[in-house]
Amino acid sequence: GESVGLHLPTLSVQEGDNSIINCAYSNSASDYFIWYKQESGKGPQFIIDIRSNMDKRQGQRVTVLLNKTVKHLSLQIAATQPGDSAVYFCAENMPSNMLTFGGGTRLMVKP
Amino acid sequence: GAVVSQHPSRVICKSGTSVKIECRSLDFQATTMFWYRQFPKQSLMLMATSNEGSKATYEQGVEKDKFLINHASLTLSTLTVTSAHPEDSSFYICSARAIQGAQETQYFGPGTRLLVL
Numbered sequence: 001g002e003s004v005g006l007h008l009p010t011l012s013v014q015e016g017d018n019s020i021i022n023c024a025y026s027n028s029a030s031d032y033f034i035w036y037k038q039e040s041g042k043g044p045q046f047i048i049d050i051r052s053n054m055d056k057r058q059g060q061r062v063t064v065l066l067n068k069t070v071k072h073l074s075l076q077i078a079a080t081q082p083g084d085s086a087v088y089f090c091a092e093n094m095p096s097n098m099l100t101f102g103g104g105t106r107l108m109v110k111p
Numbered sequence: 112g113a114v115v116s117q118h119p120s121r122v123i124c125k126s127g128t129s130v131k132i133e134c135r136s137l138d139f140q141a142t143t144m145f146w147y148r149q150f151p152k153q154s155l156m157l158m159a160t161s162n163e164g165s166k167a168t169y170e171q172g173v174e175k176d177k178f179l180i181n182h183a184s185l186t187l188s189t190l191t192v193t194s195a196h197p198e199d200s201s202f203y204i205c206s207a208r209a210i211q212g213a214q215e216t217q218y219f220g221p222g223t224r225l226l227v228l
Contacts, residue, residue, distance in 0.1 A: 008152050032214060043117075043204045043219035044155070051214065089154060091217075099145075099217055101154045 008087060010106040019077040019109075023090035023102045028071060032093035035064060035075045038104075039086045047075070047088075077107075085109045113139050113209035117220035124195055125228055132190045132223045134205030140185035141207035145217065146178070149202040161188040195227040 013019045025033065031052045036044035050057045050064045050073075057064050063076040073090050090102040114137040124130050134144055142163050147155040159180050160168045167180035179191040188207075192199055202224050206217040 034216065036219070041202075041222070041224070043115075043206075043222040046216060046218060049214065049216060097215075098157070098160070103154050 008104050008106045010108060012108045012110060013080050015080060015082060015109050015111050017080055019075075019080045019084070019107055021075045021077075021088050021105045021107065023073040023075075023105075025071050025073060025090065025092040025102070026100070027092060027094055028068070029095045030092040031095075033064070033066060033073050034091045034093075034099070035062075035073075036089045036091060036101075037084075037086045038089060044089060080107075080109050082109045082111060113207070113216075113218040115205065115207050115218050115220040117205055117223050119223060120221060121224045121226075123226045123228065126196050127194055129191055129193045130195055130225060132192075132203055132205075132225075134188045134190070134207070134220055136186045136207040136209070136218075139207075139209045141188075141209065142185060143208045144182060144188040145206045146180060146188070146190050147204045147206065149204060149222075155204060158190075192225065195225070197227045200225055200227045 034049045035047045037047050038044045048059045048062050048064050050066050055066050061078045065074045087104045087106050089104045091099045116135045118133045144161040146158045148158050149155050157170050158173045161180045161182040163182045163185050169175045177193055182188040202222050204222040206219040208215045209218055
């Protein structure tokens with residue numbers, strides 16, 4: 001995962017627009033990836049996952065894209081709503097079967 | 112989806128006291144649970160892996176005598192912060208592994224905010 005920093009990168013989008021949140025992962029042998037959403041003062045909430053044998057997976061209003069060549073993961077949120085405002089973390093399942101988290105991105109949705 | 116609970120959700124204690132945090136998997140059995148710590152505006156940092164019926168595995172830099180972990184059953188793990196100090200103030204989150212389709216996925220509890228005065 002990415003190194004942990006004191007200041008989360010922030011993505012600000014207009015309500016109704018699409019959001020794209022990016023994540024770089026560290027281990028080319030990681031076989032499973034998860035996106036979590038964390039609202040202030042709460043634990044992370046599972047959003048969507050993808051295995052390494054896939055490059056795209058769609059859920060309700062969310063799509064995860066995996067590019068193993070460059071070790072990149074993205075989360076696309078369609079028609080972003082105020083309730084989508086949160087910090088989003090990607091996590092990779094390492095060969096040791098441990099999850100490693102990225103640094104997180106704060107999504108702010110402007111009404 | 113799988114539900115994980117934590118208790119208490121918030122605790123304030125005096126320096127030097129010990130605090131116990133419970134993590135429960137409500138609708139599934141979890142042979143493995145995890146304890147994380149999260150400081151403001153930072154990502155989750157794994158503290159230890161808790162295995163039912165055996166000793167926890169601690170990450171480098173985490174004092175096992177200070178953060179006591181007990182995984183007494185397939186649905187309960189506890190984290191005890193012993194002799195807490197102000198620098199232990201943090202957001203502690205547990206997670207448990209559950210089967211999601213054909214894949215094991217970690218589901219997180221709501222977190223416990225610890226404030227040590």
